[in-house]
Amino acid sequence: MSECLFCKMISGEIAPDKVYEDDDVLAFRDISPQAPHHVLVIPKEHISTLNDLDAWHAPLLGKMYLAVKEIAKQAGVAESGYRTVMNCNQDGGQTVYHIHLHMLAGRDMQWPPG
Ligand code: 5GP
Ligand code: ZN
Secondary structure, eight states: OOOOHHHHHHHTSSOOOEEEEOSSEEEEEOSSOSSSEEEEEEESSOOOSGGGOOGGGHHHHHHHHHHHHHHHHHHTOTTTOEEEEOOOHHHHTOOSSSOOEEEEESSOOOSSOO
């Protein structure tokens, strides 16, 4: 059994607040939302960090972004806008080592991010 928190959500060992799922991707609400709408989009394949991506993962990354597009449409924020972020390793602010795309919406985003 995997020790990875997000793999446990994929296997069903932990039940996330799911907003989207297909064969390759799962998306659920962040437990500590940083915006009115804060969703994490993860690949069903365990990949620890962006540094572990291989060339054959390229379509999978595309599917993660297509999931974001669908989630934004369903949440009614596609036109008002949203931000996507992927953090990598300590300086990037990564705390869960299964890659995930943050999708934040529902407030004005600041630039540059902190
Ligand atoms: P990172 O800091 O790695 O970019 O993002 C990890 C995210 O996972 C954080 O925004 C954190 O709030 C979220 N998170 C951590 N534990 C859980 C959990 O048990 N459930 C959910 N839904 N999100 C979590
Ligand atoms: Zn994992």
